[in-house]
Structure formats: C-alpha cells, structure tokens
C-alpha cells in the first residue's frame with residue numbers, strides 16, 4: 362500500500378513538512394478550530410506536521426488522522442505523543458477506500474494532499490461520504506504558479522517548472538490551489554468559500570526566509586533535481602543556476618512571494 366509520490370518519504374522531506382507546518386501555522390490555521398466533542402477526520406496526515414497544530418488548537422475535539430504510509434504514520438504518532446496530545450487516533454488507509462461508516466465525522470480536514478492525487482474530485486466525494494450532513498470540510502493547497510520573486514530569474518522559474526512537470530507526470534497537479542473552488546463544488550459540497558493566504562518574505566522577516574523560502578520551498582524544489590535531470594527536463598548546469606538564483610531571493614535585497622489557498626465548505 363506504500364505509494365510513491367513526488368516529494369518522497371525521506372527524513373529530509375519529513376523535516377521539510379514539519380518546517381512548512383510550523384512556519385505557516387498562523388497564516389494557514391489561525392481560523393481553524395473545532396468544537397469540543399466533535400469528531401474530525403484528517404486525511405493524508407503524513408508525519409503529523411499539521412496534526413499537532415490541529416490537536417493543539419482544538420484540545421476538546423477528537424481527531425482520526427489517516428495516511429497510506431505506515432512509516433509516516435509512525436512518525437506522526439511520535440510527533441503528536443512527544444507534544445503530549447492525547448486526542449488523536451491514527452489509521453493506515455486509503456482516502457479512496459475509507460474504512461468508516463457513512464456520516465461518521467463532524468468535520469474533515471486535509472492539507473497538501475489533493476495536489477498529489479490523479480482524481481482529486483473523487484477523493485473529495487469519498488471524504489464527503491463519511492461526513493455528516495451539515496458538517497464542514499477544510500482543504501488547504503498551494504499553487505506553484507503563484508510564485509514570484511526578486512531578483513527574477515528564468516533559470517529559477519525553469520527549476521520550479523521542472524517540479525510542476527514531474528508532479529503532473531505522476532498524475533498530480535501542483536497548480537491545484539486555483540481549482541479548489543470548482544473541485545469542491547463538483548464534488549457536491551455547498552457554501553464553498555476559498556481564501557488566498559499569501560506568504561510575503563523579505564530579509565526583514567528572517568524566520569520566513571529560513572522556515573519558508575529556504576526550508577520549505579527551495580528544499581522542495583531541490584528534492585526533485587536528480588529526477589528532473591534524468592527525465593531530460595533540465596541539465597545539471599541549468600539546474601544548478603536555478604537553485605543558486607532561488608537562493609539569491611533569500612539575500613538582503615531579495616523577496617519571495619507564494620500564495621496558498623484555503624477552502625471551506627459544507628455537506
């Protein structure tokens with residue numbers, strides 16, 4: 362059941378997911394809180410980077426966090442236990458074959474998962490089945506097409522495009538943020554609302570330079586370098602220039618901008 366996906370399951374990727382979640386916690390999660398007693402399904406929890414934030418923000422809610430990867434689930438359990446949260450249960454299962462009864466959750470949450478799935482609308486329909494009528498779904502996704510930076514560089518843009526192309530070749534869509542609204546509607550949800558969450562980084566915000574531009578975004582792009590070269594999407598020289606130019610945006614006069622999209626809807 363362990364399945365390959367574009368970012369892989371390496372220790373470096375696990376650290377990147379935790380950096381990403383911690384750095385973006387305020388921007389992405391400040392308005393996510395579940396009432397005490399409610400039962401929440403987190404789909405595609407990975408190493409639990411978002412789980413710990415959700416559990417901490419809603420201590421009275423009970424979370425069931427699921428993922429395909431047994432290894433990621435073990436890391437997630439350790440992460441959540443280490444932070445002392447007792448309100449999370451973990452299950453290994455596939456979003457497309459959820460082992461839960463119809464209408465058994467009050468809320469559903471997923472973050473950075475649809476972008477990796479060949480049929481995101483089908484995944485949402487599967488999640489909708491286990492959601493109670495009137496319950497809410499919250500979906501957070503990025504959109505690599507929303508990236509711009511200073512100094513601009515065609516090499517850096519090309520390196521990002523390599524990731525977009527590789528992910529597409531694996532059946533994913535790293536430009537999915539802009540499609541959240543139509544996909545949620547297509548999957549039968551009502552009261553759909555999507556809000557952009559822009560991350561703006563300059564050297565006056567050293568926490569974001571490190572936590573977001575370097576350790577989240579550039580680390581993500583760097584992670585596909587070997588595959589991009591092997592696939593003939595770039596060569597080592599151009600790739601090196603692209604990564605060097607992305608790193609220049611973290612300098613004293615550099616800026617880096619990216620937008621996430623957070624959608625909420627009801628069944």
Ligand SMILES: C[S@@+](CC[C@H](N)C(=O)[O-])C[C@H]1O[C@@H](n2cnc3c(N)ncnc32)[C@H](O)[C@@H]1O
Pocket residue numbers: 366368378379382404405406407408409410411427428429430433454455456457471472473474477478
């Ligand atoms: C980029 S990670 C995001 C993890 C976590 N939500 C976060 O934001 O840190 C995507 C996760 O989705 C999981 N995943 C992909 N397809 C899945 C499926 N069909 N069912 C369950 N989990 C899936 C992967 O195993 C991976 O852990």
